[in-house]
Amino acid sequence: MRSYLLRRIFLFIPTLFVISLVSFIILIHSPGDPVERMMQSGGTGEYIPAPLLEHQRAEIRHRLGLDLPVFYFDIHSAETTGFQKFLPSISFHGHNQFHRWLFGDGVATKGVICGDFGASYLTQQPVSVLIRDRIGWSLFFTLTSIFLAYLISIPIGIKAASKKDSAFDRTSSTVLLILYSLPLFWVATLLLMTFANPDVLYLFPASGVKPVTGYPEGAGFFQRVSISIPYLVLPTICYTYSSLTFLSRLMRNSMREILGSDFIRTARAKGLSEKQVLWKHALKNSLFPVITVFAHVFPAMIGGSVIIESIFTIPGMGNAIFQSITAQDYPVLVAVFTLTGLLTATGYLVSDILYAWVDPRISFSK
Amino acid sequence: MNASGKISGRRTIRFAGIFLFFVALVALFASLLCNEKPLYAKYNGVNLFPALSLKGYAEIPNGPGQGTETLVYSTVNWSELKKEKVIWCPVKFSPGKSDWTNAAYKSPFESQVMNEGEKKSSSTFMQRHWLGTTKTGADVLSGLVHGARVSPTIGIFSMIIAGFIGILLGAMAGFFGDNKLIISETGLYFSVLSGLPCSYFYGFYLNRSSFASLFQSSYFSILLLILYVILIIGICQYLTYVLGKFLGRLVNMNRMIPLRLDQFISRGIEIFNSIPRIVLIITLSAIAHPSILSLVLIIGFTSWTEIARLVRAEMLKVRASEYMQSAEASGIKILRQVFRHALPNVIVPAITAITLGVASAILTESALSFLGIGVPADVVTWGSLLNEGRQNFSAWWLIVFPGLAIFSTVTAINILGSALADAIGAKTNQE
Numbered sequence: 001m002r003s004y005l006l007r008r009i010f011l012f013i014p015t016l017f018v019i020s021l022v023s024f025i026i027l028i029h030s031p032g033d034p035v036e037r038m039m040q041s042g043g044t045g046e047y048i049p050a051p052l053l054e055h056q057r058a059e060i061r062h063r064l065g066l067d068l069p070v071f072y073f074d075i076h077s078a079e080t081t082g083f084q085k086f087l088p089s090i091s092f093h094g095h096n097q098f099h100r101w102l103f104g105d106g107v108a109t110k111g112v113i114c115g116d117f118g119a120s121y122l123t124q125q126p127v128s129v130l131i132r133d134r135i136g137w138s139l140f141f142t143l144t145s146i147f148l149a150y151l152i153s154i155p156i157g158i159k160a161a162s163k164k165d166s167a168f169d170r171t172s173s174t175v176l177l178i179l180y181s182l183p184l185f186w187v188a189t190l191l192l193m194t195f196a197n198p199d200v201l202y203l204f205p206a207s208g209v210k211p212v213t214g215y216p217e218g219a220g221f222f223q224r225v226s227i228s229i230p231y232l233v234l235p236t237i238c239y240t241y242s243s244l245t246f247l248s249r250l251m252r253n254s255m256r257e258i259l260g261s262d263f264i265r266t267a268r269a270k271g272l273s274e275k276q277v278l279w280k281h282a283l284k285n286s287l288f289p290v291i292t293v294f295a296h297v298f299p300a301m302i303g304g305s306v307i308i309e310s311i312f313t314i315p316g317m318g319n320a321i322f323q324s325i326t327a328q329d330y331p332v333l334v335a336v337f338t339l340t341g342l343l344t345a346t347g348y349l350v351s352d353i354l355y356a357w358v359d360p361r362i363s364f365s366k
Numbered sequence: 367m368n369a370s371g372k373i374s375g376r377r378t379i380r381f382a383g384i385f386l387f388f389v390a391l392v393a394l395f396a397s398l399l400c401n402e403k404p405l406y407a408k409y410n411g412v413n414l415f416p417a418l419s420l421k422g423y424a425e426i427p428n429g430p431g432q433g434t435e436t437l438v439y440s441t442v443n444w445s446e447l448k449k450e451k452v453i454w455c456p457v458k459f460s461p462g463k464s465d466w467t468n469a470a471y472k473s474p475f476e477s478q479v480m481n482e483g484e485k486k487s488s489s490t491f492m493q494r495h496w497l498g499t500t501k502t503g504a505d506v507l508s509g510l511v512h513g514a515r516v517s518p519t520i521g522i523f524s525m526i527i528a529g530f531i532g533i534l535l536g537a538m539a540g541f542f543g544d545n546k547l548i549i550s551e552t553g554l555y556f557s558v559l560s561g562l563p564c565s566y567f568y569g570f571y572l573n574r575s576s577f578a579s580l581f582q583s584s585y586f587s588i589l590l591l592i593l594y595v596i597l598i599i600g601i602c603q604y605l606t607y608v609l610g611k612f613l614g615r616l617v618n619m620n621r622m623i624p625l626r627l628d629q630f631i632s633r634g635i636e637i638f639n640s641i642p643r644i645v646l647i648i649t650l651s652a653i654a655h656p657s658i659l660s661l662v663l664i665i666g667f668t669s670w671t672e673i674a675r676l677v678r679a680e681m682l683k684v685r686a687s688e689y690m691q692s693a694e695a696s697g698i699k700i701l702r703q704v705f706r707h708a709l710p711n712v713i714v715p716a717i718t719a720i721t722l723g724v725a726s727a728i729l730t731e732s733a734l735s736f737l738g739i740g741v742p743a744d745v746v747t748w749g750s751l752l753n754e755g756r757q758n759f760s761a762w763w764l765i766v767f768p769g770l771a772i773f774s775t776v777t778a779i780n781i782l783g784s785a786l787a788d789a790i791g792a793k794t795n796q797e
Contacts, residue, residue: 015637022641030653075567088567177784181777183729185736186769189752193759206759299642306648307733311756321645325652325739337649345640 004356012349019341020112023334024098028070030330035060037121063108065100069093117335122327127335130320137209138309138316141232142301145239146294153244154290157251161259161286162278172248180245188238188311195234204234207313235312239305243297250293255286288358295351299344379785382778389775393514400457400508403439408451410435416444417455459495459505461512461746498763500754504746506763510771513747518775520662521727527666529720532673537712539631539674540681541704545624549607552620556610557603565602569595581655588659632678635671643668647730651739661740665727676719680712714790721783725776732772748772 038060039053048056061067073092078084095105104111109118117127160169196206205211209231215224258264259282267277305318313319317336324332398405403416410426416439425434444452497506570577576591583591614620647664654660684690685708693703734740735749736756748768755764 011633011636014633015640018637019641022646026649026653075563075571077567077571086568086572088563088571090563177780178777181725181773181780183732183769183772183776185733185749186752186765186772189756189765190769193762193765197759306644307737310737321648322737325648325737330653333649333652337645340642340645341640344642348636348640 001356005353008349008352008356012345015345016342019338019345020102021098023338023341024101026337027101027330027334028097030334032328032330034064034121035066038064065097065105065108068100069096071096071098112338117338118331120324120332121329122324122332127331130332131317131335131339134316134320137314138305138318141235141239141305141308141314141316142298145236146243146297146301148236148240149243149247150290150294152240153247154251154287156248157255157290158278158283160248160252161255162274164256169252176245176248179241184238184242185307185311187241188234188308191234191237192311204230209314235308235314238308238312239301243301246297247290247293251286251290254289255282258282258286288355292351292355292358295347295354299340299347378781382781382785385774385778386782389514389518389778392511393518396511396515398455400459400461400505400511401455402444402458402460402463404444404449404452404454406451406453407444407447407449409437409447409449411450457496457505457508457511459508461504461509464502464504497767498761500751500761500764501758506751506767509746509751510748510767513751513768514771514775516658516741516745516747517728517731517749517772518724520658520665520731521724524662524664524666524669524727525720525723527662528669528723529673529716531667532670532719533677533713533716535631535635535670536674536677536716537681537704537709539628540678540712541685541708542625542627543682543685544626544628547625547627548622549625550611550614550620551623552614553607553609553611554623554625556613557607561603561606564606565599568602569598581657581659585659628678631674635674639671644730644733648734648737648739651734656740656742658741658745661731661734665730669723669727672723673716673719677712677716680715681708684708684711715787718783718787718790721779721786725779725783728772728776728779 035057039057058067071093073090075088075090078087078089100109100111102112104114104116110116115128117131119125120127120130123130156172160166160172163169192206195203210224210228215227264277264282267281268274272280305316306321307318308314309316309318310322317340320332321336324330324336392399398417401417405415405417407414407416412424412426414424414437416424419439422440423436423438425436427434495505495507497510499505500509573591573594576583576587580588580591611620646668650664650668651661654664690703690708693707698707731740732747732749732752735747736753738750738753741747741750748771751764751768755761755768758764
C-alpha cells in the first residue's frame with residue numbers, strides 16, 4: 001500500500017508541473033499587450049511627451065517582469081548571419097518569467113505558489129479575491145447535484161441490473177441513451193423557455209441566484225436560502241442530469257459484473273434469498289467504482305458548469321471563465337484554468353488512493 | 367432489444383443509419399438546396415449557373431460594342447435583376463443573409479412579407495421562411511442546412527486527428543510494452559539530451575515565421591509543414607541515437623536496456639487527462655485565432671486519450687495471444703507483425719471509439735458556438751442559431767429546431783457506435 005501511494009504521489013508532481021506549464025503558455029500567448037493596457041487605464045488625457053511615455057512604458061514592463069526571458073532555457077541560433085545561423089545554442093537563465101510567475105519576485109507579486117495570480121484587467125482587483133467570492137456557488141451546485149445524482153442513479157442502476165433485460169432495464173437504457181445525447185445547453189435553454197417564460201409558465205425566475213435588489217435587510221441565513229431556492233431549481237436540474245446518465249450506467253454495469261461472479265453464485269447456491277444476495281453481498285462490492293468515481297466527477301463538473309452558469313447567470317467559477325473570455329480578461333482565465341487543473345489532478349489522486357484503500361487487490365498488485 | 371442486452375434493435379440501427387445518410391446528403395448539397403443565387407438564370411441572353419459555379423462572377427456582354435458588365439454572384443440582388451428565365455433553388459435564402467423585411471424574429475407560423483423584385487407580396491405556403499427568421503431576418507432553415515456542413519465536418523476531422531495520434535501512441539504502448547524495445551543506453555541518453563533540442567531547433571525555431579502565419583496559409587502548406595517537422599524530428603533523433611550508440615561503443619560503456627515505452631505513454635496519458643478537457647478547449651479557443659481549422663486542431667489534440675487507452679488495452683490483449691507469439695517465434699519482422707497481424711485486430715474497437723468521439727466532438731463544437739467562442743462570427747452553425755435563440759426566449763423556433771438537429775445527429779451517431787461496439791463485443795467506456 002505504501003509503495004503504491006508513493007508511486008501515485010510521484011506521478012502527481014509532474015502533473016502539477018505540466019498544468020502550470022500549460023497555464024503559463026496560455027498566459028504568454030494571450031492576445032493584447034498588458035503594458036499598453038496599463039498605460040491606457042492610467043491615462044488622464046493630459047499631454048505627455050514621447051520620451052516620458054517611453055520611460056513609463058519601460059518601467060511598467062520592468063514591473064510586470066516582461067523584460068525577462070521567458071523560460072529557464074532558451075534554444076536559438078548561435079549567430080544571426082552566416083552559416084552559424086544553422087547552429088543551435090542553448091542559454092540558461094535563472095531569473096525568468098516562468099519562475100517569476102510561479103514563485104514571485106518579492107516585489108510586485110508573490111507568485112502562484114502563494115495564490116497571487118495578478119490583477120484582473122477589467123476591475124484591477126486581485127484575481128484571488130474574485131475567485132474566492134465565486135467559488136462558493138460553484139461548490140454548492142457541484143456538491144448538491146452530485147449528491148442528487150447519486151441518490152437517483154444508484155437505485156436505478158441496481159434495479160436495472162438485478163432483472164437483466166426486463167422492461168425496466170430496456171426502457172431505462174433507452175432513456176439514458178437519449179439523456180446522454182441531449183446537448184446540455186439545449187436542455188437548459190428549453191427549461192428556461194418553458195418554465196421561466198412569462199408567456200408560457202412562469203414558475204421559476206430566469207437568471208441569477210437572488211433577486212436583483214439583493215436580500216432584504218437583516219435576513220438570516222435560512223431566510224436567504226428560502227429566498228434563493230426558486231432561482232436554484234432549474235440550474236440544479238441541469239447539473240444533475242448530466243452526471244446522472246454516467247453514474248447510472250456505471251452502477252448498472254458494475255452490478256451486472258458482480259452478479260455474474262462466482263461468490264454470488266455460491267451465495268445463491270447456499271440458499272440465500274435474492275434480496276439477501278443483492279443487498280448484503282452484491283451491493284457493497286459494486287459500490288466500489290461508483291464511490292471512487294466521485295473524485296473524478298467532482299472536478300469535471302467545474303468544466304461543464306461554464307455552459308450552465310453562463311445561461312443562468314450564476315456568479316460562479318464557470319461564469320468567471322466565460323466573462324473573462326468575452327472581456328478579454330486573461331489573468332482571470334489563466335487563474336481559473338490553473339485552479340481547475342489542480343483540482344482535477346487532486347481529484348484523480350484522491351480517487352486512486354481511495355480505490356486502492358477500499359480494494360485490497362489494487363494495493364497489493366504491481 | 368433482445369436477450370443479449372443490446373441497446374437498440376435492428377430497426378433503430380437502420381433508422382439511425384438512414385438518418386445520418388440523409389444528413390450527409392443535405393450537407394453535401396447544401397449550396398444547391400438553400401441559396402439565394404438561382405440554379406439557372408438567363409440574363410441578357412447568357413446562360414448562367416450561379417449556385418453551381420466555382421467562379422464567383424460573370425462577365426456579361428452588354429450588347430454590341432458596349433463593353434461587358436460584371437455580375438458578382440454574391441452581391442447581386444437576384445430578385446431584382448431582369449432575367450429572362452430563372453430556376454431557383456428549393457429554398458431561396460442563404461444562411462446568415464439578412465432579410466430586412468422579415469427581421470426581428472418572424473415565427474414560422476406568422477405571415478411573412480416576400481420580396482419579389484419590385485413588388486412586396488405576402489408569403490404563400492411555398493415561398494416563405496419555413497422555419498422562421500432570426501433577429502436580422504436570416505432564414506433558419508438554410509442556417510440548419512448549411513450548419514449540417516460545419517458541425518459534422520469539425521467532428522469527423524478532429525476525430526481523424528485524435529484517432530491518428532491515439533492509435534499511434536496506444537499501439538506503440540501496447541505492442542512494445544515495457545521490455546520489448548531494446549535499445550542502446552548511451553544512444554538513448556544522447557538522443558534525448560541532444561536530439562530533442564536539435565529537433566526543436568531545426569523543426570520549429572528555424573521555421574518560426576511560417577508557424578506564426580500558420581492560420582493564414584493554405585491547408586496544403588500546413589500539411590507540408592507538419593510532414594517536414596515530423597521528418598526533421600525523425601532524422602535528428604535517429605542520427606543522435608546512432609552517434610550516441612557509436613560513442614558508447616568507443617568507450618566500451620554500451621549496454622542494451624529495454625525502453626519502457628508503456629510506462630512513458632501511460633503516464634503521459636494520465637497527466638494529459640488531468641487537465642480538464644472542456645476548460646482547456648474553451649481557454650485555447652479564446653486565445654487562438656477563431657477559425658474552423660483551429661477548432662479542429664484544438665478538439666483533435668485534446669481528445670486522443672480515450673482512443674489511446676482503448677487501443678493500448680486491446681493491443682496488450684492481442685500481444686498475449688497465441689497467434690502473435692507464433693508470429694514472433696516464426697521470425698516475422700517486427701514491423702510486419704505490427705501492421706499485418708496486430709493492428710487489424712485493434713483497429714475495429716478503435717473505430718468504435720472514434721465514432722462515439724465524433725458525437726461528443728459535435729456536442730463540444732455546438733457548445734462552443736453557443737457560447738460565442740470557436741467558429742468565426744460569420745459562419746452559421748447549429749450552436750450559433752441556438753445562441754441567437756437564447757437572447758429572445760419567445761423565438762422558440764430558434765431553440766427547438768437547431769437543438770433537435772444536434773440531438774438527432776448525436777443520437778444517431780451514438781446508436782451506430784453502440785451497435786458497432788455490440789457487434790464486435792468490445793467494451794467502450796460508456797457501456
